[in-house]
Each structure stands twice: as structure tokens, then as C-alpha cells.
Amino acid sequence: MEERKTSPRKDLKRLKEHLKRENPLLVEALESLQSLDSAARKIGLLGPDETYARYIAWWPLISVLGPYSAGKSSFLNQYLGYSLQETGSQAVDDKFTVICYASDGKARSLPGSALDADPRFPFYKMSEELEKVEPGEGMRVDTYLQLKTCPSEKLRGMILIDSPGFDADAQRTSTLRITDYIIDLSDLVLVLFDARRPEPGAMRDTLEHLVKRTVKRKDAAKFLYILNQIDLTAREDNPEEVVGAWQRAIAQAGLTAGRFYRIYNEDCAAPIENSALRERFQRKRDRDLADITDRMTQVRVERAYRIVGAVKKIALELRDSEIAKLTSLRAAWRRGVFLRDGVFLGALALAVIVISIWGATSGADGGSARWWSWIWSGLWKPVIVTGIVAGLGGWLHFKARAMAGSAVAARLTNEEKNPERRHRMLTALRHNMKIRHSALPPAPAGLTPKVMDTMNRVIEEAEGLVQKLNDTYADPTGERARENERQSEQQTGEKRCG
Incomplete structure (x- = not known):
């Protein structure tokens, strides 16, 4: 069955309506992104x-990462x-779980397609x-992701992500790609380690990828780096040695x-039997x-700044990096086109000259090239030949364009390691x-x-939005606080008079 695709315009319209209710300042950020979308297209x-809005998590986002059995x-x-997530000493859940508030008071599990x-x-x-990791994987999104709703009040206006332990996951490449993706999107990343396995070998992947x-x-x-289940070390002769081993392993990772x-x-x-030790641990x-x-x-405030x-x-990378690349x-492609044009058209011109000389010579001798004399007799027949040569030259030119493009695309594929950037550059190259x-x-x-002006304008708008956020959350001059006090005193006076 053919996969049903949603319209980006409809998606962004729904997102804008949500932001109008939740944080109107971010509507301006979304409109700036839409301007960048138009310029980039x-x-x-x-x-x-495609839209740049897909690269941003619009709600406050906290991810919890680490190896399996770390107590995430x-x-x-x-x-x-709320007992939402299954727990156990072995790997329990092999999916990335997005957790959000349930407005109807019921906990539910929904498929990854909902995300x-x-x-x-x-x-x-x-x-x-x-799909970029491996063709066909995009159809299996439900095997990687799930959405859970929970009626906990702590989830209002916030999203949590529980991750599988990627050192125990068979779908390693895709899982690590998703891990990198959510790290970039998150406002806060909690990296949990298992106090039962603080040695470097047991948490090799976590140290490499998350530290x-x-x-x-x-x-x-x-x-935030967290040693979880530390209560188990209370039975050790020297529980501080477990912490020391963990900190040394982290230090070795940088x-x-x-x-x-x-x-x-x-x-x-x-x-913990020892009361003094129990009190210290608690x-x-x-x-x-x-x-x-x-x-x-704090992520509710940090999220607005992050967006x-x-x-x-995105605007700076587009203006200063993507366009330069x-x-x-394009310069490499143009050089390739001109070089191949020179070779192809030079060979075509040489062929025309050789055939013309050969035909004229053979015609003068009354030889087998009478056909050549027939072509060149009269005034209208050279026009036909000229048209044939011009058409062949045009075909060779477009062949040169295609060959030069293939060569540049092959070099880009080998050199560019970032698959997302490689995709964008290949798309733009084909456009050119x-x-x-x-x-x-x-x-x-x-x-x-006009396109350059759009990018510069978006950068200025982003700086203006930061100032608006500062006006909301900070008051270095104390002027707003004094104004609030004056208004409060005025309202108090009016109530007394009334």
C-alpha cells in the first residue's frame, strides 16, 4: 500500500496555531524559518x-540516554x-520512547508513525x-519509535525521551543515528551510568558516544552525567572507590x-543496614x-532560547557555509562542462573539416564522394548540414553537463561524511x-x-527575538520591576478609594 504523505504546509499551519496559544514569540521564529525555506528552495x-522546521523540537525536550540496565x-x-515504563535488569525496551502529557488522564502507547x-x-x-541509513528502513519507523502519553502533571508543556541501551541493540547504525539526532534537539541530556558496572570496558559505547x-x-x-543505583555500592568495603572508578573512566574520555x-x-x-551510611547516601x-x-x-525557559x-x-550556516560549498x-561542475565542451566540440569541428576536405577532393576527382558534391550543391543544402552539426553540438554539450555533474556528485559522495549535508548538496547540484x-x-x-537579503534579515530577526526573550525573563536595569511596583501601588490605592 502506498505510504500517505502529509503536506508540509498543513503541518506548519497546525504548528503555528499551537504556538499562538502556547508561546506567541515562537510564531515569529517559525515565520523566519519559513522565509529560509523559501530562500533555500x-x-x-x-x-x-522539505522544511527546516523538521530540525527543531518545538516543545521543551529532555532525553535520558545511557546503556541498558542503567536505570533510565x-x-x-x-x-x-507514575509507573509508565517497564523496568528490569535486562534490556526491556528496544525503542526510543517519546513521553508527553495525556490531557484525558489516560496513559497510552501509540506507534512511531504518530511522531x-x-x-x-x-x-x-x-x-x-x-531511509538514508538503508533503503526500506523508513517503512519500519514503528520498530524504532513509539509515543506514550502519561497523566503526570510534571509533563505539562514538556517532552521526555527514554532511549534503548544502544550497546545492546542489534540495529546499531540506525540507533546511533537517532541518538545523535535527539542529542542535537534536546534542551537537556541526562546520561545515566550503572553503578554496578563502572569500569571502562562495561560502558565503552557510552563513554565513546555520549562523553x-x-x-x-x-x-x-x-x-548531566549521573551514576545511578549508587545504593548498591553501600555494601562495598569502600563505596567511594566505585565512584572514583567511574570518574576516572569519564576523565579518560575527556x-x-x-x-x-x-x-x-x-x-x-x-x-542499607548501617544507619550513618544510609543517612549519608540519602x-x-x-x-x-x-x-x-x-x-x-528550567528547560521551559531554555527551550525558547534554544529555538x-x-x-x-540555520540562517548562518545557509549563508556562510552551505552557499559557499x-x-x-558549481565551479567544479562548470570547469568540467567547459573542459568536456572543448574536447567534444573540438573533435566535432575537426571531423567536419576532415570530411569537408575529403569530400571536396573526392568530388574533384569524380570519385565515390559524388554524394558530398550533391549535399553542398545549391544554397539550401548547407543549411541542413549546419543544422545537423548544431544539433550534434548541442547534444554533446548536454552530455558534457551530465558527465561533469556525475563526476562532481561522485567526489562529493566520497568526501562529505555528513549524510544530511550530502543530501542537501546533491539536491542543489541537481538543481543547478x-x-x-x-x-x-x-x-x-x-x-x-533578494535571497541573500532574506538570510540577513532572518539573522537580524533572531537577534531581535533574543532581546524580546531577555525582556521577558531578565530585567538588568530593574526598570520593569519598579514599573510593576508602581502599578501594584496604583491598583492598591484605587481599591482603597473604592
Whole structure:
């Protein structure tokens, strides 16, 4: 059965209606993205059914990552105050689970296709991302994703993601790709480790993918590293040695500074007989859990800044990186076209000259080339020959365009490791190779001053939105606070007079 595709315009319209109710400032961010969509389509970097809105999680998003049996599901159940996720000592769930609030008070499990078709959620159009990993995987989106609803009040206006332990997953390539995807989208990333296995070998994949590759990110502050199930170490002769082994393993992966957390779930905890040790563990756990919960609460504010920052980042990358790369690809393609044109048309001209000389010579001798004399006799027959030569020359030119494009595309495929960027560049290259676009102009097809103005305008709009957010959440001059006090005093006076 043919897969039913939703219209991006309808999806974005629904998203805009939602944002009008939830956070009107973000409507401006969405409109800026739509301007970038239009500019990118003109130069071929986006297809007609693609939108930059798919790269942004529009709700506050917290992801919980780590190896299997690290207690991710237990942590989420404890935070929500609701037994939503199955727990166990072995890998229980092999899907990425998006958890959101249930307005009707009922918990439900929904298929991954519910996420794939809704731009308000992360994983919008994830089927297309999976298709790039391996043809056919996009049709299996339900094997990678699921949506769960939960009536916990802590979920209002927030999305949580519980991940499978990717070191236990057979679908490794796709799972790691999705993991990278949600890391980029998340406002906060909780990386949980298993206190029962703090040695580097047991958490090799976690250290490599969730520590070593993230410590140098510009948004590294959004990662919290948590040693879970620390209660089990109370039975050790020296429980601090377990923590030390974990911190040394993290340091070897490159993380030598920052805050580390140690927690456990009271409901699942092993009994700690020593009262003094139990009190110390509880005090440390309560303090760390409170700090983690505070950070999770802050994402509602951080999310607005993250979205505006993402809009500006997309505009800057489009203006300063994507267009430069596309210009370079077009230059390589033009050189290839001109080189092949020279070879092909030079060979054609030489062939015409040789045949003309041979025909004239043979005709003078009355030889076998009387046909040549017949072609060149009269005034109208050379026009036919000229048309044939011109048509052949045109065919050779378009053959040169295609061959040059194939050569550039092959080199790009080998050199560009980022599959998403490779896809965009190949799309734009094919756009430049269309018959209606001449190979003579050095600038990419569709790159007009108006398109450049659009990108510059979006960057300025993003900076203006940051200032509006600052006006909402910050008051460095204290002027707004004083104005609020004046209004409050005025209202109090009016009530007294009344």
C-alpha cells in the first residue's frame, strides 16, 4: 500500500496555531524559518516538500540516554510519579520512547508513525532519515519509535525521551543515528551510568558516544552525567572507590570538569543496614535529585532560547557555509562542462573539416564522394548540414553537463561524511544542472540579492527575538520591576478609594 504523505504546509499551519496559544514569540521564529525555506528552495538546497522546521523540537525536550540496565526507565517513573515504563535488569525496551502529557488522564502507547507525521514532536519525518541509513528502513519507523502519553502533571508543556541501551541493540547504525539526532534537539541530556558496572570496558559505547563526542560541543553544558543505583555500592568495603572508578573512566574520555551526580531510586533500593551510611547516601541522593529536577524545570525557559538560536544557526550556516560549498561545487561542475565542451566540440569541428576536405577532393576527382558534391550543391543544402552539426553540438554539450555533474556528485559522495549535508548538496547540484540553468554564471542558480537579503534579515530577526526573550525573563536595569511596583501601588490605592 502506498505510504500517505502529509503536506508540509498543513503541518506548519497546525504548528503555528499551537504556538499562538502556547508561546506567541515562537510564531515569529517559525515565520523566519519559513522565509529560509523559501530562500533555500530557490537555490535547490531544499526540496518542495522539505522544511527546516523538521530540525527543531518545538516543545521543551529532555532525553535520558545511557546503556541498558542503567536505570533510565526507573528514573523516569520516579520523576513522573507514575509507573509508565517497564523496568528490569535486562534490556526491556528496544525503542526510543517519546513521553508527553495525556490531557484525558489516560496513559497510552501509540506507534512511531504518530511522531513521524507531527512537526510539534521530535522525530518529525524521521522515516526519511532512516531511509538514508538503508533503503526500506523508513517503512519500519514503528520498530524504532513509539509515543506514550502519561497523566503526570510534571509533563505539562514538556517532552521526555527514554532511549534503548544502544550497546545492546542489534540495529546499531540506525540507533546511533537517532541518538545523535535527539542529542542535537534536546534542551537537556541526562546520561545515566550503572553503578554496578563502572569500569571502562562495561560502558565503552557510552563513554565513546555520549562523553568523548560531546565534551567539546558548544552546548556541552546541557549534559548531566549521573551514576545511578549508587545504593548498591553501600555494601562495598569502600563505596567511594566505585565512584572514583567511574570518574576516572569519564576523565579518560575527556571530561575532567563539571558536576557529577549520584542517585538511586528509593523504591528499588537495596537495604542499607548501617544507619550513618544510609543517612549519608540519602542526603547526597536528595541533594543531587533536587538539582537534577531544578535543571529539568528550567528547560521551559531554555527551550525558547534554544529555538531562536537554532533559527539563527540555520540562517548562518545557509549563508556562510552551505552557499559557499554550493558555489564551490558549481565551479567544479562548470570547469568540467567547459573542459568536456572543448574536447567534444573540438573533435566535432575537426571531423567536419576532415570530411569537408575529403569530400571536396573526392568530388574533384569524380570519385565515390559524388554524394558530398550533391549535399553542398545549391544554397539550401548547407543549411541542413549546419543544422545537423548544431544539433550534434548541442547534444554533446548536454552530455558534457551530465558527465561533469556525475563526476562532481561522485567526489562529493566520497568526501562529505555528513549524510544530511550530502543530501542537501546533491539536491542543489541537481538543481543547478537543470536544462533551464546556464553553465555560464559562476553563482549558484537562484542565488539572487533578494535571497541573500532574506538570510540577513532572518539573522537580524533572531537577534531581535533574543532581546524580546531577555525582556521577558531578565530585567538588568530593574526598570520593569519598579514599573510593576508602581502599578501594584496604583491598583492598591484605587481599591482603597473604592
